[in-house]
Amino acid sequence: MYPDLNSQSAKNFERAKAVLPGGNSRSTIELKPHPIYLTHGAGSKVFDVDGNAYLDFINNYTSLIHGHACPAVTEAVTKQLSLGTAYSFGTVQEIEHAELICGRVPGFDKIRFCNSGSEAVMNAIKAARAFTGRPKIAKCEGAYHGSYDFAEVSLSTGPEDWGQNEPVAKAYSKGTPQGVLDEVVVVPYHDEVAAEQLLKRNAGDLAAVVYDPVSSRVGMISPTKAYFEMLVDFCQANDVMLIFDEVIAFRLGYEGAQGVHGVTPDLTALGKIIGGGFPVGAVAGRSDVMAVFEEGGGLPHGGTFNANPVTMVAGMATMKEMTRDAFDRLNEMGERGRNEFNEAFKRAGVTAQVSGQGSLMRLHLTDRPMNSYQSVYPKPEEADRMLALHHHLLNAGIYIAPYGLLCLSTVNTWDDVQYLIDTVIEGLAKS
Ligand SMILES: Cc1ncc(COP(=O)(O)O)c(C=O)c1O
Structure with a gap:
């Protein structure tokens, strides 16, 4: 279960803090109370030092378009x-x-x-x-x-x-x-x-x-x-x-x-x-x-x-x-993902929405219209719910950015996306 202060990831973090300010070289991968340390990635998945596997929906912050070890x-x-x-x-x-x-x-x-x-x-x-x-x-x-x-x-x-x-x-x-x-x-x-x-x-x-x-x-x-x-x-x-x-x-x-x-x-x-x-x-x-x-x-x-x-x-x-067809296929999956997400929120009566373009998505835990930086900016209670959702996803073997950004890669299947949607709904229904 994440977080686990006895996990190998938590122990690595303690070790890292002695030699790296904040325990890392990159503020964007900070995770509270402790980050996760990986051993390897393959296709749509990454694997951590404690033996957990995650469907990786962040792909080194959108830089991998074919997943890991293409x-x-x-x-x-x-x-x-x-x-x-x-x-x-x-x-x-x-x-x-x-x-x-x-x-x-x-x-x-x-x-x-x-x-x-x-x-x-x-x-x-x-x-x-x-x-x-x-x-x-x-x-x-x-x-x-x-x-x-x-x-x-x-x-x-x-x-x-x-x-x-x-x-x-x-x-x-x-x-x-x-x-x-x-x-x-x-x-x-x-x-x-x-x-x-x-x-x-x-x-x-x-x-x-x-x-x-x-x-x-x-x-x-x-x-x-x-x-x-x-x-x-x-x-x-x-x-x-x-x-x-x-x-x-x-x-x-x-x-x-x-x-x-x-x-x-x-x-x-x-x-x-x-x-x-x-x-x-x-x-x-x-x-x-x-x-x-x-x-x-x-x-x-x-x-x-x-x-x-x-x-x-x-x-x-x-x-x-990344031929024209490959971009089209990937973007279609993104479009379908956003639509199905928003339909699923409605069906479940959950206050949330997904925005984005192409293979990129951003989750928001509010139903106010998203039309400016200020409207997207999460209120404190939304940020707290997002953190709880992030922990829920981690424990279900899914990784997205802690603030709700995610992206698809060409190695994702529709089953991956459906699992993501179902798990997000399950997590929000709990909170
Ligand atoms: C829109 C945008 N511009 C610039 C950068 C900076 O790129 P890098 O992290 O490779 O320095 C990023 C990184 O996420 C980005 O998202």
């Missing part, structure tokens, strides 16, 4: 390992992966690899600044874009910050310089009229608007056509770069979220699935903007492990299996 990835990586893992030279693997990704998305003339989604967002912002010669960026309240100081602004605003006319620029990390806050314009995610007013007021100083079309903290709710139109029109009229953060959103389709929504941003930050389970990030976009990375372009960009050959072959093996 045979094609394992084969490609094994072959590469025997050829060496890192060189101070270019490789054909890097060119091939660049061709594969640019070949799929009309707006990707060129691509530049790095090692994480955070770096990708940072480099996209730096590229926009270098190209436009302007200092500011705009981002949505509550939207997560990784750990670059500027991208973190107002990630954690809560009820104490609301009630003002416009969203506040609030530091996420202690010690964030005021100068960072001064350079970030925070706009609401779903209100295009309010967002446009704020953008217009800062138009002359803005290098970029950074936007995630499937923002997890905003419930992964699909943005409206009107919001996209406002973003595109504003950016075009004011020579501001539109940056899509598709670190997660790229799993929405063969041409990413931009293909699904029919919008072509100037730059796109990528990560997660394009590395096939290895650390990765990338910036892709218009060739005149991407030229800032060229010699004399104004944005030198190093990185010892950029375009690492192991990552490149793993990413290629993963993406080659």
